Amino acid sequence: xxxxxxxxxxxxxxxxxxxxxxxxxxxVEGVKVTLIDRRNHHLFQPLLYxxxxxxxxxxxxAAPIRGLLSKYENVxxxxxxxxxxxxxxxxxxxxxxxxxxxxxxxxxxxxxxxFGSEAWEVYAPGLKTVEQATEIRRRVLEAYEAAEHEEDSDxxxxxxxxxxVGGGPTGVEIAGALGEMSRFTLARDFRNIDPALARIVLIxxxxxxxxxxxxxxxSRATRDLERLGVQVWTGSRVSAVxxxxxxxxxxxxxxxTVVWAAGVKASEIGGRLAGGDPVALDRQGRxxxxxxxxxxxxxxxxxLGDQAHVQGPTGDALPGVAPVAMxxxxxxxxxxxxGLKAADADHPPFVYWDKGQMATIGxxxxxxxxxxxxxxxxxxxxxxxxxxxxxxxxxKNRLFVLFSWAWSYLSFARGARLIIxxxxxxxxxxxxxxxxxxxxxx
Amino acid sequence: xxxxxxxxxxxxxxxxxxxxxxxxxxxVEGVKVTLIDRRNHHLFQPLLYxxxxxxxxxxxxAAPIRGLLSKYENVxxxxxxxxxxxxxxxxxxxxxxxxxxxxxxxxxxxxxxxFGSEAWEVYAPGLKTVEQATEIRRRVLEAYEAAEHEEDSDxxxxxxxxxxVGGGPTGVEIAGALGEMSRFTLARDFRNIDPALARIVLIxxxxxxxxxxxxxxxSRATRDLERLGVQVWTGSRVSAVxxxxxxxxxxxxxxxTVVWAAGVKASEIGGRLAGGDPVALDRQGRxxxxxxxxxxxxxxxxxLGDQAHVQGPTGDALPGVAPVAMxxxxxxxxxxxxGLKAADADHPPFVYWDKGQMATIGxxxxxxxxxxxxxxxxxxxxxxxxxxxxxxxxxKNRLFVLFSWAWSYLSFARGARLIIxxxxxxxxxxxxxxxxxxxxxx
Numbered sequence: 001x002x003x004x005x006x007x008x009x010x011x012x013x014x015x016x017x018x019x020x021x022x023x024x025x026x027x028v029e030g031v032k033v034t035l036i037d038r039r040n041h042h043l044f045q046p047l048l049y050x051x052x053x054x055x056x057x058x059x060x061x062a063a064p065i066r067g068l069l070s071k072y073e074n075v076x077x078x079x080x081x082x083x084x085x086x087x088x089x090x091x092x093x094x095x096x097x098x099x100x101x102x103x104x105x106x107x108x109x110x111x112x113x114x115f116g117s118e119a120w121e122v123y124a125p126g127l128k129t130v131e132q133a134t135e136i137r138r139r140v141l142e143a144y145e146a147a148e149h150e151e152d153s154d155x156x157x158x159x160x161x162x163x164x165v166g167g168g169p170t171g172v173e174i175a176g177a178l179g180e181m182s183r184f185t186l187a188r189d190f191r192n193i194d195p196a197l198a199r200i201v202l203i204x205x206x207x208x209x210x211x212x213x214x215x216x217x218x219s220r221a222t223r224d225l226e227r228l229g230v231q232v233w234t235g236s237r238v239s240a241v242x243x244x245x246x247x248x249x250x251x252x253x254x255x256x257t258v259v260w261a262a263g264v265k266a267s268e269i270g271g272r273l274a275g276g277d278p279v280a281l282d283r284q285g286r287x288x289x290x291x292x293x294x295x296x297x298x299x300x301x302x303x304l305g306d307q308a309h310v311q312g313p314t315g316d317a318l319p320g321v322a323p324v325a326m327x328x329x330x331x332x333x334x335x336x337x338x339g340l341k342a343a344d345a346d347h348p349p350f351v352y353w354d355k356g357q358m359a360t361i362g363x364x365x366x367x368x369x370x371x372x373x374x375x376x377x378x379x380x381x382x383x384x385x386x387x388x389x390x391x392x393x394x395x396k397n398r399l400f401v402l403f404s405w406a407w408s409y410l411s412f413a414r415g416a417r418l419i420i421x422x423x424x425x426x427x428x429x430x431x432x433x434x435x436x437x438x439x440x441x442x
Numbered sequence: 443x444x445x446x447x448x449x450x451x452x453x454x455x456x457x458x459x460x461x462x463x464x465x466x467x468x469x470v471e472g473v474k475v476t477l478i479d480r481r482n483h484h485l486f487q488p489l490l491y492x493x494x495x496x497x498x499x500x501x502x503x504a505a506p507i508r509g510l511l512s513k514y515e516n517v518x519x520x521x522x523x524x525x526x527x528x529x530x531x532x533x534x535x536x537x538x539x540x541x542x543x544x545x546x547x548x549x550x551x552x553x554x555x556x557f558g559s560e561a562w563e564v565y566a567p568g569l570k571t572v573e574q575a576t577e578i579r580r581r582v583l584e585a586y587e588a589a590e591h592e593e594d595s596d597x598x599x600x601x602x603x604x605x606x607v608g609g610g611p612t613g614v615e616i617a618g619a620l621g622e623m624s625r626f627t628l629a630r631d632f633r634n635i636d637p638a639l640a641r642i643v644l645i646x647x648x649x650x651x652x653x654x655x656x657x658x659x660x661s662r663a664t665r666d667l668e669r670l671g672v673q674v675w676t677g678s679r680v681s682a683v684x685x686x687x688x689x690x691x692x693x694x695x696x697x698x699t700v701v702w703a704a705g706v707k708a709s710e711i712g713g714r715l716a717g718g719d720p721v722a723l724d725r726q727g728r729x730x731x732x733x734x735x736x737x738x739x740x741x742x743x744x745x746l747g748d749q750a751h752v753q754g755p756t757g758d759a760l761p762g763v764a765p766v767a768m769x770x771x772x773x774x775x776x777x778x779x780x781g782l783k784a785a786d787a788d789h790p791p792f793v794y795w796d797k798g799q800m801a802t803i804g805x806x807x808x809x810x811x812x813x814x815x816x817x818x819x820x821x822x823x824x825x826x827x828x829x830x831x832x833x834x835x836x837x838k839n840r841l842f843v844l845f846s847w848a849w850s851y852l853s854f855a856r857g858a859r860l861i862i863x864x865x866x867x868x869x870x871x872x873x874x875x876x877x878x879x880x881x882x883x884x
Contacts, residue, residue: 040587040861059499064859066631076633079587079861096591111868118869131866145482145521149538189508191518417506419482419521424573426553427560 006032006074009336010092010099012082012269013107014042014065016325017305021105024333026072030340033075034099036092040064040079043130046322046388049170051133052259053177054141054185054417058130082108087298088275103300103336106269106287107329110306110320112166113263113284120241124163124258127170134420139257140178141419144186146256147193154254160198161255163246165238166262167204168211169359172221174259175202176361179228185417200230201253203246205237205262210359210367212319217367220376224361238262264320266307273301282309282317291349292335293328304328310350318352322391327352358384448474448516451778452534452541454524454711455549456484456507458767459747463547466775468514472782475517476541478534482506482521485572488764488830491612493575494701495619496583496627496859500572524550529740530717545742545778548711548729549771552748552762554608555705555726562683566605566700569612576862581699582620583861586628588698589635596696602640603697605688607680608704609646610653611801614663616701617644618803621670627859642672643695645688647679647704652801652809654761659809662818666803680704706762708749715743724751724759733791734777735770746770752792760794764833769794800826 007030011018014037022035041062050056069075080096085104092099112126125132125139140162147159164175182198189195202209202225208218209225209232222232233248240247245254266285273279273287279295280288286309287295293310295301305325312318331350338347356370360381368380375383449472453460456479464477483504492498511517522538527546534541554568567574567581582604589601606617624640631637644651644667650660651667651674664674675690682689687696708727715721715729721737722730728751729737735752737743747767754760773792780789798812802823810822817825 039863040583040859057499057501058860058862059501062860064631066628067859070630077631078591079584080591114869121867121869125866126868128868129863129866130860131863132868134862135866141482142521149520149522186508188512189506189519417482417509418500418504418572420500420576421481421571421573424567424571424577425563426568426570426574427556427563 006030007102007336007340008100009033009103009105010101011035011105011107012092013037013109013267013305013307014039014077015045015107015109015305016322017107017329018105019065019068020326020329021107021304021333022069022072022075022329024330025336026069026075028074028337028340031074031336033072034101035065035069035075035077036080036082036094036096036099037065037077038079038081039129040066041130042068044391045128048127048130048133049173049177051130052127052136052140052174053181054137055177058134062130082269084272084274085269085301086275087273087279087295087301090300101300103302105302105304105332106267106307107304107325108267108269108307110264110266110284110286112260113265114260115263117241120260123241123243124165124246124260126260127174136257136259137417138419138422140181141417143257144190144193144195144198145419148190149192156193157199158245158254159256160193160195161245161253161257162198162200163253163255163258164200164202165241165246165258165260167202167206167209167232167234168261169357171202171204171259171261172209172225172359172361174261175200175230176225176228176365179225179230180362183229196229198229200228201255202230202232203236203238203248204232204234206234208234213357213359213367213369214374216374217369217376221359221361221367224365224367224376228362264306270303270307284309286317292347293332293350302332304332310352312352319357321357323355324352326391358387360384448472449544449778449782450542451475451545451547452543453477453547453549454534455479455551455709455747455749456481456519457487457549457551457747458764459549459771460547461507461510462768462771463549463746463775464511464514464517464771466772467778468511468517470516470779470782473516473778475514476520476543477507477511477517478520478522478524478536478538478541479507480521480523481571482508483572484510486833487570490569490572490575491615491619493572494569494578494582494616495623496579497619500576504572524711526714526716527711527743528717529715529721529737529743532742543742545744547744547746547774548709548749549746549767550709550711550749552706552708552726552728554702555707556702557705559683562702565683565685566607566688566702568702569616578701579859580861580864582623583859585699586632586635586637586640587861590632591634598635599641600687600696601698602635602637603687603695603699604640604642605695605697605700606642606644607683607688607700607702609644609648609651609674609676610703611799613644613646613701613703614651614667614801614803616703617642617672618667618670618807621667621672622804625671638671640671642670643697644672644674645678645680645690646674646676648676650676655799655801655809655811656816658816659811659818663801663803663809666807666809666818670804706748712745712749726751728759734789735774735792744774746774752794754794761799763799765797766794768833800829802826 044061047061066077082092082094084093114120143159147156150156164171178200182195186195210218236248264284270287287303288309293302306320310318318324335347358368360366366380366384368375486503489503508519524534524536526535556562585601589598592598606613620642624637628637652660678690706726712729729745730751735744748762752760777789800810802808808822808826810817
């Protein structure tokens, strides 16, 4: 395609994939970018579990998308929701009306899946957004508060029981942080209860937690979790969730706080791509793309990140992790830039550079795999710390974040332990909401 | 009164007055303290306007009450709501059931008053809690976002018009911060609109803003506000507020974002003190107390802070500001301690040490009055900065807060500019709420 005027690139989603695409096209002559996101901020998702467990504040892991892109005159940011795409007409539609594109990058992410039982969501929030993280935080902290003045011992026990569903990195990290909270952070803050007696159960349907890691890492992580007081149940599938707890096969765990960190369901936009043959999706709703991240038959449309199903070297899809999304974003920006000068089709396909994976368990242990390296313990945790600070400070002053965040984190920052009520009204609504279990969303 | 066993002191409210009372009684032999608050955190209210204008995050100005008092074994904290007091039986009642007290300290604060028109609240939030601050922040940021893609110029103008009602320190500080946001913080972030063209109007019913300050300070502040693009309307009373704007006498201002920083209405607990002669309240619902901060006829009950009407040296009530509440808290703790050894009645009355007052206008100017000193400009602002850091770090590491908060503040911290949606659900509720004006609270 020969470009005579400005190429309009529309990017849907301001996460790792979308943001990196926009940055790669910022300041490029002949290209005009519109980035659309439902929210105004970019979220550093790997640390979202820290917000959910009151270790960090939302603002420490989020930044306004506008702020990150304001220096690029050719990039504009719009807050809105894209609900459909017309591939033939090359238009996206949604709350902002209709927008024509020359190139489209869909990077709208995914949410957790309840495997058909979406009604469970109100009892067991997922962890993909700041709102969900602060909701989980509220439930966890309120459970302790309620237990402090609860006289019925059965209810108290249920209040001090926390269930995490899903043994991937997210679930492991939440469970470890909850264990640490009960044994360290809150240790001296209560008079009637001993927070260290809280029971935390991590439930995984597969054979082992951290299934994408080596078996040795899974064992290590399991031991580290148990040391923090977390019970790890593998080969266990949750069959029901309600206000009182969860059912796992024949057993029932009475737990007032349940967190859902299992399953993947890609953005519904994938199912609303009209104007051509039906676009192939996988079971999680992810759009199947070719090796160059394009929708087959639509070379001007790319799908990235958690929203895409990209076949990896083993035949399985590439995982929905941050490094994949970042690299894909950069790849697409290079491809689009190259396409300005020469035919697109010559550009090499996307190759993921797998630098490894890691998961933390509490504040002093982690499991880390890179190439053939397998590490655990404190050394792995330090590696985790530096990698995350490095990537986080891609957009913040490195020195400040290192100091601020490390302090915040290492001192069991109390400031993040805020219970924010669900309603702000002084007149008209009671500001005190009942302890969760209520299905009232107002 | 002779004390033979532990004196149970119940404190209602974990703000400046309640917290300082508790701290003064922490570790004191023979005294057992129960502090009850509806929320789990203590809020540094003088900086709440910073949260509302996206300059600071909630966690930077709030701390969990438990954390602040955990070192005192004789102090316990309960999260709950007190709804009534039986002065004869010496009991408080509420969500925690019934609690007997030997001494009662009511420090439940106040909210803004709509002078009978509470229905206006949904269009014009007050600024007393974290939830209100983040709601205001959301509305302000969403107004700019909506304006960016609004094609109708009248609607766009209304979206870029912000009204602040109330010319006291709170209103002045919010208006100044909004002016600064439009001219500096957001300056380069938009492509379709120029944020600097936003119109901010501060409306005050009285003759001048900052009525408790000297006239010269009021003039200075007015000029500083105008320099930031804020229009100051004095002698103007708001007669109606709705989704589209406000009415001021004959005029109507089309504004989608209105903040209410006027009027005082003390906690309703003041009207629910049973078991004796009716307790005298003033027009704002504040409990009239004697010179020793006790309810006349009930020497074991103290009322402090914004909830109390204490006659000052001029005959007017002491203002509802932080230093008053802090000093009262310390006074009452001293009085209760002294009462353990000798008869209460000999203890001297409360005398407020007025160290002065100040208000900021943007990030580089303030007005400051202390004794005969009248200061303005940058010097006053630096004075304001250090006083607030000093008092804030009464409970946080001084070095860290100085660095962290000053950086955050001086660099127009983008991280605090988060739009947090009102609902966290992925399934069942659309995560994108309409631009404010909707009366839907869910």
